[in-house]
Amino acid sequence: MTFKKVLLIMLATIAFYSCEDNLDVDNKPAIQALRNNEFFDAREMSATTNSDGTVTIVGQSVQDRLEINISSSNPSIYVLGQGSPNEAKYTVNNSIVFSTRTGDSNGVVEVEPSLEDGTISGTFNFISFLPNATDTLVMRRGVFYQVPFGSQVGSSVVNNLSARIAGENFRPTSVNPQNNNDLVTVTATGSTRQVVLSFPDNIAVGSYDINGDGDIAAALVVDGNQNAAVSGRLEVTSVNRVNGQVSGTFEFLTEPPTSINVTNGTFTVTL
Incomplete structure (x- = not known):
């Protein structure tokens, strides 16, 4: 040598x-x-x-x-x-x-x-x-x-979500979008918490209210207990029909008595 x-x-x-x-x-x-x-x-x-x-x-x-x-x-x-x-x-x-x-x-x-x-x-x-x-x-x-954890490097399938829950960073280990009967449900799972978003699969770029009624909804699951959102906003910033990807931001407040604020939410999912 x-x-x-x-x-x-x-x-x-x-x-x-x-x-x-x-x-x-x-x-x-x-x-x-x-x-x-x-x-x-x-x-x-x-x-x-x-x-x-x-x-x-x-x-x-x-x-x-x-x-x-x-x-x-x-x-x-x-x-x-x-x-x-x-x-x-x-x-x-x-x-x-x-x-x-x-x-x-x-x-x-x-x-x-x-x-x-x-x-x-x-x-x-x-x-x-x-x-x-x-x-x-x-x-x-x-x-x-x-x-x-997130989408694999080099993959065209992108499923990412992050947020702050009661002021603490939420980084899930899996983000799973599912399309059932034209309604998309995105479940982001961490060690003890889940953030769940739902919206129609034909959603367009725009701003939408999260109020507990209709197809635009959200929830926070803590230790298996679901806390539905009673108010908030879902901002869809990008829709790519060819790639089947939807991106946006979100924030919401859960129902009493928990009344937990979920803020600074961002997501990209591939349907």
Whole structure:
């Protein structure tokens, strides 16, 4: 091994430990690792709760993509390798895919208790192979830190919602829009709370009252108890019929005796 290569590896390792030591200060959120002894640092990242309850964590650099699929977001150790329901994939130059479901692959993903609602943090290490098992890619000392839940990086399906509930930030781990009988219901689920919006699927750009009557409605669910909105506004700022996307803002006040203010609400959903 040449002196230059050794030096590059040392610099990458130093850079990684420096970032890891200051991750909660300088790099929030972040997905980082040593990839075959080269520093990997995602420029875009996301965590997505899928319809079957599994979770996909994605980190995208300029040309490479890391994708980790695990069975849930619960704090635990998830084993990678052939025969495991969990998988880590690394795509090089948008074309060459290494996977932990091929060759003599192995690894683990450890999800830690969340430090911030609507995010996921943890560590990972794995050995992956090409489909013909002729080449290996190793990811070690991997870390994902406060990666926000939302739409997957690179996907045309966008389902995001955020708000403030009684002055506190609400960041859901899943946003699920459903269209039933021409009425769209958007359910955003956090650890103990849900925000629910409903409106007609043919809604147009404009401002609408939320008053507890009609098809424009909202509710806040806390620990399983639903509190309907008695007043508020839904502002639809964009409707894209081709992509099936609706974006807007909202605020509302729940019925007594809770009388909880939900403010600074924003959403984009794909129907």
